[in-house]
Amino acid sequence: MKKRMVRCRINDIKVEVPEGTTILEAARAQGIYIPALCYHPKLSVTGACRVCLVEVDGVAVVSCATPVEEGMTIITNSPYVEELRRDIIDLILSDHPYDCMVCQKAGDCELQELAYFYQIRYPRFSGRKRSYKTKDGNPFIEREMEKCIQCGRCVKVCDEIQGVCAIDFAYKGFELKVCPPFEKDLDCEFCGQCVSVCPTGALVGKDWIPKGRQMNIKQVDTVCPYCGCGCNITLHVSRNEIIRVTSKPDTLNEGWLCVKGRFAYQFVSSPERLKKPLIKRNGRFEEVSWDTALDFVAQRFKEIKDKYGPDAIAGLSSARCTNEENYLFQKFLRAAIGTNNIDHCARY
Amino acid sequence: MVGLATVFGSGAMTNSIEEIENNDLIFVIGSNTKENHPIVALRMIKAVRKGAKLIIADPRRVPLVRFAHLWLQQRPGTDVALLNSMMHVIIKEDLVDRDFIINMTEGFEKEFLENIEEYTPEVGEKITGVPRKKIIEAARLYGRAERAGIYYTMGITQHSHGSDNVFSIANLALMTGNLGKENSGVNPLRGQNNVQGSTDMGCLPDNYPGYQKVHLPAVKEKFERLWGVPLSDKPGLTATEMIFEAEAGKLRAMYIMGENPVLSDPEVEHTLKVLKGLDFLVVQDIFMTETAEIADVVLPAASFAEKDGTFTNTERRVQRIRRAVKPPGEAKEDSWIIIELSRRMGYEMNYANMAEVFREIGKAWPAVAGITYSRLEQGGLQWPCPTLDHPGTKYLFKGGFPRGKGRFTVVRYRDPMEMADEQYPFVLTTGRQLFHYHTGSMTRKVNAINRVCSEPYIELNPDDALSLDIKDGQMVKVSSRRGSITLKAYLTEIVERGVVFIPFHFREAAVNKLTDSRALDPLCKIPELKVCAVRIEKV
Numbered sequence: 088m089k090k091r092m093v094r095c096r097i098n099d100i101k102v103e104v105p106e107g108t109t110i111l112e113a114a115r116a117q118g119i120y121i122p123a124l125c126y127h128p129k130l131s132v133t134g135a136c137r138v139c140l141v142e143v144d145g146v147a148v149v150s151c152a153t154p155v156e157e158g159m160t161i162i163t164n165s166p167y168v169e170e171l172r173r174d175i176i177d178l179i180l181s182d183h184p185y186d187c188m189v190c191q192k193a194g195d196c197e198l199q200e201l202a203y204f205y206q207i208r209y210p211r212f213s214g215r216k217r218s219y220k221t222k223d224g225n226p227f228i229e230r231e232m233e234k235c236i237q238c239g240r241c242v243k244v245c246d247e248i249q250g251v252c253a254i255d256f257a258y259k260g261f262e263l264k265v266c267p268p269f270e271k272d273l274d275c276e277f278c279g280q281c282v283s284v285c286p287t288g289a290l291v292g293k294d295w296i297p298k299g300r301q302m303n304i305k306q307v308d309t310v311c312p313y314c315g316c317g318c319n320i321t322l323h324v325s326r327n328e329i330i331r332v333t334s335k336p337d338t339l340n341e342g343w344l345c346v347k348g349r350f351a352y353q354f355v356s357s358p359e360r361l362k363k364p365l366i367k368r369n370g371r372f373e374e375v376s377w378d379t380a381l382d383f384v385a386q387r388f389k390e391i392k393d394k395y396g397p398d399a400i401a402g403l404s405s406a407r408c409t410n411e412e413n414y415l416f417q418k419f420l421r422a423a424i425g426t427n428n429i430d431h432c433a434r435y
Numbered sequence: 436m437v438g439l440a441t442v443f444g445s446g447a448m449t450n451s452i453e454e455i456e457n458n459d460l461i462f463v464i465g466s467n468t469k470e471n472h473p474i475v476a477l478r479m480i481k482a483v484r485k486g487a488k489l490i491i492a493d494p495r496r497v498p499l500v501r502f503a504h505l506w507l508q509q510r511p512g513t514d515v516a517l518l519n520s521m522m523h524v525i526i527k528e529d530l531v532d533r534d535f536i537i538n539m540t541e542g543f544e545k546e547f548l549e550n551i552e553e554y555t556p557e558v559g560e561k562i563t564g565v566p567r568k569k570i571i572e573a574a575r576l577y578g579r580a581e582r583a584g585i586y587y588t589m590g591i592t593q594h595s596h597g598s599d600n601v602f603s604i605a606n607l608a609l610m611t612g613n614l615g616k617e618n619s620g621v622n623p624l625r626g627q628n629n630v631q632g633s634t635d636m637g638c639l640p641d642n643y644p645g646y647q648k649v650h651l652p653a654v655k656e657k658f659e660r661l662w663g664v665p666l667s668d669k670p671g672l673t674a675t676e677m678i679f680e681a682e683a684g685k686l687r688a689m690y691i692m693g694e695n696p697v698l699s700d701p702e703v704e705h706t707l708k709v710l711k712g713l714d715f716l717v718v719q720d721i722f723m724t725e726t727a728e729i730a731d732v733v734l735p736a737a738s739f740a741e742k743d744g745t746f747t748n749t750e751r752r753v754q755r756i757r758r759a760v761k762p763p764g765e766a767k768e769d770s771w772i773i774i775e776l777s778r779r780m781g782y783e784m785n786y787a788n789m790a791e792v793f794r795e796i797g798k799a800w801p802a803v804a805g806i807t808y809s810r811l812e813q814g815g816l817q818w819p820c821p822t823l824d825h826p827g828t829k830y831l832f833k834g835g836f837p838r839g840k841g842r843f844t845v846v847r848y849r850d851p852m853e854m855a856d857e858q859y860p861f862v863l864t865t866g867r868q869l870f871h872y873h874t875g876s877m878t879r880k881v882n883a884i885n886r887v888c889s890e891p892y893i894e895l896n897p898d899d900a901l902s903l904d905i906k907d908g909q910m911v912k913v914s915s916r917r918g919s920i921t922l923k924a925y926l927t928e929i930v931e932r933g934v935v936f937i938p939f940h941f942r943e944a945a946v947n948k949l950t951d952s953r954a955l956d957p958l959c960k961i962p963e964l965k966v967c968a969v970r971i972e973k974v
Contacts, residue, residue, distance in 0.1 A: 225887075226882070226884075226886035226887060227883050247484075248480075248481075249477065249480075250477075250480045250501070250502060276869060278473065293883065294883060305759070307757050307758075307759035308755075308757065309739070309740070309755070309756045309757045309759065310739075310746045310748070310755070311628065312628050312738070312739040312740075312877070313627075313877075314472055314473075314625075314626060314627065315472070315624060315625030315626055315627055315628060315629075315630055315748055315749035316452070316473070316474040316748060316749060317628065317748020317750070317752055317754055317815070318474050319754070322740060322759040322760075324759050324760055327760050327761055328760065329740060339452055339453065339748075339750075339752070339815070340452075340474045341477075343477055344473075344474070345473035345474065345869070346473075346869065346870060346884075347872055347878065347884075350883055350884070351877065351878050351881045351883075351884055352740075352881075353882065354721075354722075354876075354878070354881055355738050355740050355741075355760065356760075356763075357722075357880040359722055359880060360722065360735070360738075360763045360764070360766065361720065361721060361723060361727075361733060361734075361736070362735055362763050362764025362765060362766055363735060363765050364732070364733070364734050364735060364765070365732065365733040365735075366731070366732050367730065367731050367732070377765065377767070377775070380732055380734060381772075381776055381779055382779060383732060384717050384732050384734075384779075385776060385779035387714075387715045387731075388688060388690075388715070388780060389780065391687050391688045391714060391715060394687075395687050397667065398667075398669070398671070398685075398686075399685065399686055399687040400686075400687070400688045400689070400690070401672055401677045401680075401681075401686055401688075401689050401690075402689065402691070402692070403674060403677070403690075403691040403696065404633055404638035404692055404693075404694070405629075405633065405692050405693025405694050405769075406626075406627035406628065406629050406630040406632075406633045407627060407629065407693045407739070408633070408692060408693050408769050409629065409632070409742065409744025409745055409746060409756065409769075409770075409789070410629065410632040410635065410636050410745045410747060410753070410796065411744045411745065411789045411792040411793060411796070412692075412744065412768075413632060413633040413636035413637075413638050414636040414644060414792060414795075414796050414799075415769075415773045415774065415777075415784065415792060416638065416692055416769070417636060417637045417638050417643075417644070418662060418777075418784070419776065419777050419780075419782075420690075421643075421658075421662075421666055421667070422663075422664045422666065423777045423781070423782035424780070425664075425665075425666070426667060426671055427640050427641070427649050427667055427669060427670055428640060428671035428677065428686070429637075429638055429639070429640060430638065430639060430640050430671070430672070430673050430674040431630075431634075431638045431674065431694060
C-alpha cells in the first residue's frame with residue numbers, strides 16, 4: 088500500500104515525506120539535527136522530554152510527536168526554540184547529580200552532550216533534588232536513579248521489544264520514578280536492553296565500573312559466542328581486557344542482546360583459563376612446552392595408526408570453533424590421519 | 436539435519452531471522468525460544484504485535500506461551516501424533532495447497548494419505564493429551580495462513596524418533612505450500628554459535644565440506660586433488676558410535692576439540708569409563724572441562740575473542756569474528772595447533788592467514804565460493820553465495836528443491852523408548868535455561884550469572900510435590916534405571932503433573948547420568964535426551 092506524500096519546508100528546504108512521518112523523522116532524514124532525549128527510533132513515541140521542540144508557523148511543537156502536514160513551514164533552529172530547549176535542558180540538569188567526573192556514562196551521555204552544546208556549566212534553577220538511599224542489589228544492572236531523566240525509554244523497550252514489563256513508572260509529580268513492582272530489586276531476564284537505550288548514566292552495567300569509559304578503548308566488531316542467533320556484538324577492550332559489550336542498531340539483531348551476549352563475557356579473562364600445554368604423567372598433569380606436547384601427540388597418533396590403522400583414531404570437533412578451524416580439523420583427520428571418524432556432538 | 440536433507444536435499448533454516456516479523460503465522464514446536472534463542476523470540480514478539488498468530492507446542496509452559504494465541508501441551512515424545520492429527524484436519528477440511536503438491540512434491544499418495552487418515556483429532560488427543568478442539572484450531576490456523584513459519588529445536592530432534600518428528604514437520608509445510616517463498620518455511624534454530632558452520636565444514640562422518648558424500652568416487656577424487664593425498668571412502672563413526680566402538684576396543688585414540696561430551700552426552704558414568712579406557716585422549720579447550728580432566732594431553736586454546744575467523748549462524752549467514760585480546764599465557768588459536776600437529780604428522784598445511792583457509796573452503800564447496808573476507812567487511816553473507824557478485828540467499832528453495840521434488844514421508848507414531856511406569860513414574864525432559872549455556876564451562880565462570888542462578892534444580896509440579904510431600908527448595912533424589920542425582924526441587928506450574936525438567940548445565944548434578952545412551956534415533960543416531968523415566972524421593 089503506497090502512502091500519500093505530503094510536502095513541507097524545513098529550514099527553507101523543500102521536503103516530501105509519506106503521510107504520517109513525524110517532523111523529527113523528516114528532519115533527521117534530511118540530515119537536520121534536532122536534539123531529543125525520550126525519542127528512540129525503535130520505540131513508540133513518548134513526547135515527554137520536550138527537547139525536540141521546533142517552530143511551526145510561529146508556534147512551538149514537539150517534533151517527535153507531530154506528523155508533517157501539507158504546507159507546513161518548520162524551523163528547527165530559531166532563537167525562540169533554541170532558548171526554550173536551553174531552558175528545558177537546564178531544568179533537567181537542576182535535578183541531576185553533577186558527577187560527570189566519575190560517571191560511567193561520561194563521554195557517551197546524551198544529557199552531558201546537550202549540556203555541552205548549550206554550554207550549561209551550572210544550572211540556573213535551584214530546588215529539591217531527588218535522592219534514593221537504597222541501591223538495587225541485582226548483579227547485572229547498576230541503577231542510579233538520581234540520574235534518571237524519566238524519558239521512559241527503558242520502560243518502553245522492556246515492554247515493546249523484550250515483552251517483559253519488568254519496570255514502569257510509579258508515583259506522581261516530583262515523586263515519579265521508574266521501578267520494578269513494589270520497588271523491589273530488578274528480577275527480570277537481565278537482557279540489558281534498558282541499559283542500551285538509557286540516554287544518561289542512570290542505567291549501566293555493574294561490571295563496567297570502573298574499568299574504563301571512552302578514553303583508550305578499542306572497539307572490535309565480532310559475533311556472540313553463545314547460541315546460533317549470530318548476534319553482532321562490539322567488544323570494548325582496554326588493556327587487553329574486555330570491559331563492556333554493546334551492539335550496533337543496524338545489525339541482524341537490531342542492537343538487541345540477551346543476558347549472555349551482553350553480560351557473560353567474563354569467562355574470557357577467567358583465571359581458570361588453560362595457559363600451558365599439559366601432559367599427564369603418573370596420573371598428574373605436568374606443564375610442558377608446545378614442542379614437547381605436539382611432538383608427543385603426533386608420535387602417539389602415528390604409533391596407534393601404524394598398529395591399528397587410521398580408523399582406530401577419531402576426532403570430535405566443535406560448534407564453538409570457527410569455520411576455518413572446523414575445516415582444518417576435518418582436513419587433519421581425513422588427510423593427515425586418513426579416517427572419516429569425525430563428528431561433533433551438536434550436529435543434529 | 437539428516438531429516439531435512441532427506442526430504443528437501445538440504446538441511447538448514449529455510450528463511451532468515453528478519454523474515455520472522457512478516458510471518459502471518461508462527462508455529463513453534465519443541466523450542467523454548469525466549470530462553471534459548473532470545474533474539475529470534477524478539478522477532479516473534481514483533482510479528483505477534485504486528486498481527487501474526489502464534490501457536491506453541493511444548494510440554495512445558497515456556498515463557499513465549501505468554502504471547503501465544505494457542506498453546507498445545509503435548510506429552511513429551513508425542514509430536515508425531517500431534518502433527519499427524521493436525522494434518523488429518525488440514526486434509527479433511529481441504530486446506531492443502533493443491534498446486535504446490537502437484538508441481539513441487541512427490542509422495543502425496545495412497546500410503547501417505549491412509550496413514551494420516553488414522554490420526555483423527557480423537558486419536559491425537561488420546562496420545563498427546565492435547566484436547567481435540569485445540570488440535571483442530573491449530574490445524575485451521577496453520578492451514579489457512581499465507582506465510583506460515585515453523586520453528587523447532589532439540590525438543591523435536593533429541594528423541595529416539597527425532598528424524599520422524601522432522602519428517603512430520605516437513606510433511607506439514609509441504610502439504611500447505613509453506614516452502615520456497617519469502618516469509619514461510621521450516622526453520623531449525625541452531626543451538627550453538629557455529630553448529631551450522633561445523634556441519635557445513637564437513638565435521639560429519641559421511642560428509643566432506645558442503646555435504647558432499649565421502650563414499651562417492653567423484654567427490655573423493657575431487658578432495659584428493661584438492662588436498663593432494665589419497666582419502667578413505669569409508670564413512671566414519673558418529674559421535675555416539677565412537678563411544679560404543681571405543682568400548683569395544685576398536686577405537687583406540689580420540690582428539691576432542693572444544694567439546695565436553697562427558698557432560699553433554701547421555702550416561703555420564705558410561706562416557707567417562709569409555710573415554711578413560713582409550714589408549715590416548717587429547718583434549719583441546721579453553722578450560723579444564725570434565726572431559727579434559729581425563730585426557731592424556733590437554734592443549735590450551737584461544738577463545739572467540741582471541742582469534743580471527745568466521746561463524747555461520749542459524750540462518751546460514753557467514754560472519755566475521757575478530758581478534759580483540761591476546762590469549763592468556765601460552766594458549767594458541769585452534770588453527771595454529773591443528774596446523775602444527777599436521778606438520779608433525781607429515782602432512783603440511785600452509786596458510787598465511789584465515790582468509791586463505793576460507794578461500795580453500797570456497798574451492799571445496801561452491802556454495803560459499805562467492806564469500807570472501809573483504810566482502811564480509813560489509814556484513815555477513817548467507818549461503819548459497821556461489822559467485823563474487825551474488826548477494827547471498829535470503830530464503831531457500833525458490834523455484835525448487837535441491838533433490839528435485841520435496842518428498843512426503845509416511846510417519847507412524849512410536850512411543851519413546853522409555854515410558855513412565857510404576858517404578859519410575861515421572862517423565863524427565865532436559866534442556867537449557869536462560870542464564871547458563873550448555874555444560875556451563877563458560878557461563879559458570881561469570882560471577883553475576885552465578886548470583887542469579889548458581890545451582891542445579893528440578894522443575895516439579897506443585898500437585899506432584901504435594902503428593903510426594905516435597906517442599907519448594909527441598910533436596911530430592913532423582914533416579915532413573917541408569918543412575919541418580921541429588922538436587923533442589925523448584926515447584927512450578929511450568930511443567931504439568933507427571934513431567935519434570937532438569938537443565939543440563941550443572942556438573943554436580945549432571946542430568947545426563949539419568950538419560951539413556953542407547954535410546955538412539957535409527958537414522959541420525961541422536962540420543963533421546965528429551966524423554967526418560969525417573970523416580971523422585973525426598974532425601
